[in-house]
Amino acid sequence: MAEPILALRGLSKSFGALKATDDVSLDLRPGEIHALIGPNGAGKSTLIGQIAGSVVPDAGEVWLGGRQITGLSVAARARAGLARSFQVSSLAMEVSARVNVRLAAQGRAGGTYRLWGSASRDSRLAAAAEAALARVGLEARADIPVAELSHGERRLAEMACALALAPRVFLLDEPMAGLGADGTARLTALLDGLRHEAPILLVEHDMDAVFRLADRISVLVYGRVILTGTPDEIRASREVREAYLGEEA
Amino acid sequence: MREGLVNLALIALLPLVALGAQAAGETYFVTLVTKATILALAGIGLNLALGVGGMVSLGHAAFFGIGGYAAGIAAHHVFAGTPVLGWPLTVEGTDQMPLIWLAGIAAAGLAAAAIGAVSLRTQGVHFIMITLAFAQMVYYLGVSWKAYGGEDGLPIYLRNQFPGLDTGDAMQFFALAFACLLAGVALVWQVSRSRFGQALAMARMNEARLAASGISPYPVRLAGFVLSGMIVALAGALFADLNGFTGPSMLSWHRSGEIMVLVILGGVGRLCGPLAGAMLFVAFETWLGGLTDRWQLFLGLVLLGVVLFARGGLIGMLAGRARHG
Numbered sequence: 001m002a003e004p005i006l007a008l009r010g011l012s013k014s015f016g017a018l019k020a021t022d023d024v025s026l027d028l029r030p031g032e033i034h035a036l037i038g039p040n041g042a043g044k045s046t047l048i049g050q051i052a053g054s055v056v057p058d059a060g061e062v063w064l065g066g067r068q069i070t071g072l073s074v075a076a077r078a079r080a081g082l083a084r085s086f087q088v089s090s091l092a093m094e095v096s097a098r099v100n101v102r103l104a105a106q107g108r109a110g111g112t113y114r115l116w117g118s119a120s121r122d123s124r125l126a127a128a129a130e131a132a133l134a135r136v137g138l139e140a141r142a143d144i145p146v147a148e149l150s151h152g153e154r155r156l157a158e159m160a161c162a163l164a165l166a167p168r169v170f171l172l173d174e175p176m177a178g179l180g181a182d183g184t185a186r187l188t189a190l191l192d193g194l195r196h197e198a199p200i201l202l203v204e205h206d207m208d209a210v211f212r213l214a215d216r217i218s219v220l221v222y223g224r225v226i227l228t229g230t231p232d233e234i235r236a237s238r239e240v241r242e243a244y245l246g247e248e249a
Numbered sequence: 250m251r252e253g254l255v256n257l258a259l260i261a262l263l264p265l266v267a268l269g270a271q272a273a274g275e276t277y278f279v280t281l282v283t284k285a286t287i288l289a290l291a292g293i294g295l296n297l298a299l300g301v302g303g304m305v306s307l308g309h310a311a312f313f314g315i316g317g318y319a320a321g322i323a324a325h326h327v328f329a330g331t332p333v334l335g336w337p338l339t340v341e342g343t344d345q346m347p348l349i350w351l352a353g354i355a356a357a358g359l360a361a362a363a364i365g366a367v368s369l370r371t372q373g374v375h376f377i378m379i380t381l382a383f384a385q386m387v388y389y390l391g392v393s394w395k396a397y398g399g400e401d402g403l404p405i406y407l408r409n410q411f412p413g414l415d416t417g418d419a420m421q422f423f424a425l426a427f428a429c430l431l432a433g434v435a436l437v438w439q440v441s442r443s444r445f446g447q448a449l450a451m452a453r454m455n456e457a458r459l460a461a462s463g464i465s466p467y468p469v470r471l472a473g474f475v476l477s478g479m480i481v482a483l484a485g486a487l488f489a490d491l492n493g494f495t496g497p498s499m500l501s502w503h504r505s506g507e508i509m510v511l512v513i514l515g516g517v518g519r520l521c522g523p524l525a526g527a528m529l530f531v532a533f534e535t536w537l538g539g540l541t542d543r544w545q546l547f548l549g550l551v552l553l554g555v556v557l558f559a560r561g562g563l564i565g566m567l568a569g570r571a572r573h574g
Contacts, residue, residue, distance in 0.1 A: 075462075075465040084461050106447060106448070106464075115440055122444075
C-alpha cells in the first residue's frame with residue numbers, strides 16, 4: 001500500500017471534561033478522497049483545526065509527506081502543502097475573488113517581503129489566479145468584490161484559493177454547504193478529477209456527494225473514529241446507522 | 250482615475266500655495282504650508298500601518314518624537330561643541346540633515362521593532378492601549394532626560410543644514426519638506442502595490458485568509474509597523490527643524506491623536522488622504538485658532554461628521570469610493 005501523504009496519529013483534544021477529539025488516527029493516501037462524516041457535535045471542526053494548525057492538540061501527531069508538522073503554525077503548514085477551505089467562507093470581502101486567489105498564488109510563489117514591482121501586474125501570479133478561477137468557473141465574476149458574490153460563488157472562490165496554492169493535500173470543510181444543484185454538480189466533478197493531483201480529506205454533510213466521491217469514509221462519533229471503510233462497508237454497518245439514528249445502547 | 254486626479258491636485262496645491270505666499274511676501278504662510286507638508290508626511294507614514302495594515306496605533310508620536318530628538322540632539326551637540334558619545338567611540342554632533350535623518354529613522358525603526366514585537370501580539374483595543382502605553386514610556390523618558398532639556402525640551406538655534414540648500418530660507422526648507430513628502434507618497438504607493446503590500450492589506454482584511462495562503466500575519470504586520478514608524482520619524486526630524494525646537498510635546502499622546510485625526514479626516518487607507526487632512530487641520534488651527542481657543546471643538550465636530558457620514562474622508566467625498574483591485 002502506498003505511503004500516506006497525510007497521517008494523523010493518536011490526536012486528542014479535550015475542552016474541560018469534553019473529549020472533542022479522542023485518539024484519532026487517520027491516513028490520507030495518494031489519489032484518494034477520504035471523507036470524514038459524523039453527526040453534529042462529533043468533533044469534525046476541532047479535528048480539522050488540529051490538522052490545519054489553528055487548534056493545538058493535547059496529544060498526538062500530524063504528519064505531512066513523511067514530515068511531522070504538529071508544531072507548525074497555520075501559515076507554515078500551508079507552505080508545507082496543506083490547503084484548507086473553511087466551513088464558513090473566509091475571504092477578504094471588500095476586494096475581488098481575483099485578489100483573494102492571487103494572494104494564495106503569491107503565498108505559493110513566495111517573495112512576501114518583496115517591496116518592488118506590482119503584485120497585480122505580475123504575470124505569473126495573474127496566470128495562476130486565472131487558471132484557478134477558471135477551474136471553478138468563476139472567471140466572469142472574478143473582478144467584483146466578494147461581498148457582492150452569492151454564497152455559492154464565495155464557496156467556489158474559496159476553492160479557487162485552495163487550488164492556487166497547488167498543495168499536496170486538500171483539507172475541505174463542507175465545500176458543498178449552501179451550494180445550489182448546479183454548484184454541487186460542478187464542484188463534485190472538480191473534486192472527482194482533483195484527487196489525482198492531490199488527495200482530499202473531505203468533511204461534508206451532503207451524503208450523496210460523499211458516497212459518490214469518496215474512496216474511503218471515516219465515521220466520527222463523540223470525537224472517536226468508530227469505523228473507516230469503503231462506502232459500501234459504511235453503508236452496511238449497523239454501528240454507523242445507530243450512531244446516525246441516535247439508537248446507541 | 251478620479252482619485253489619481255484628486256491626488257495630483259492635492260500634491261500640486263502645496264507648492265502653489267507656498268509660491269503664492271512667497272510672491273505676496275507672506276513668509277508666515279510658507280511656514281504654515283511647510284507645517285502641513287510635514288504633518289502630511291507623518292500621516293502618510295501612519296496610514297501605512299493604520300490604513301493598509303489595519304493597525305490602529307496610538308503610539309506613533311514615539312517615532313515622530315524620536316525623529317525630532319535626533320534633530321535636536323545633533324544640533325545641541327554642534328552648538329555646544331560636545332560629542333554625542335565619548336565612549337566607547339567618539340560620535341560628534343552634526344548639523345547635516347541627511348545624517349540626522351538616517352540616525353533618527355534608524356532609531357525609530359529599532360523602537361518600532363521593539364514596540365511592534367510586543368504590541369502586535371495583541372489586537373483591537375488592547376493594541377491601541379499598549380501602543381499608547383509604550384509611547385507614554387518614551388514620553389516620560391524624554392521628560393526625565395535632563396541632559397536633553399527634560400520637560401523644557403531642546404531649542405535648535407540654527408536650523409540643521411542640507412547640502413546645496415539654504416535651509417534657513419523658508420521657501421527652500423519648504424521645497425525640502427515637499428521633496429520628502431513626495432518620496433513618502435511614492436514609497437507608500439509602491440509598497441502598497443508590491444507583494445508585501447498585498448499581504449499587509451490582507452492582514453487587515455482577513456488574517457485567517459492570509460495564514461491559509463501560507464503567509465504568517467505577524468511578521469508581515471511587524472515589518473509594516475516598522476516601515477510606518479520610520480516614515481513618521483523623518484516627519485518628526487523635519488518638524489523639529491521647522492519649529493526650531495524639540496521636546497516631550499512631540500512625544501505626547503496628543504501628537505499621536507493629531508496624526509491619527511488628520512489621517513481619518515483625509516480618508517483612512519487613501520494614498521493622499523493625509524495631505525487633505527493635514528491641510529484642513531492646519532487651516533483650522535490657524536484661522537479658527539485665531540478666532541477662538543476652542544477651535545478643537547469645531548475640528549472635533551468635523552471629525553465626527555467625517556466618521557459618521559463620509560467613511561472615505563475628504564478623499565472619499567472628492568473621489569468616491571475606494572477602488573477595488
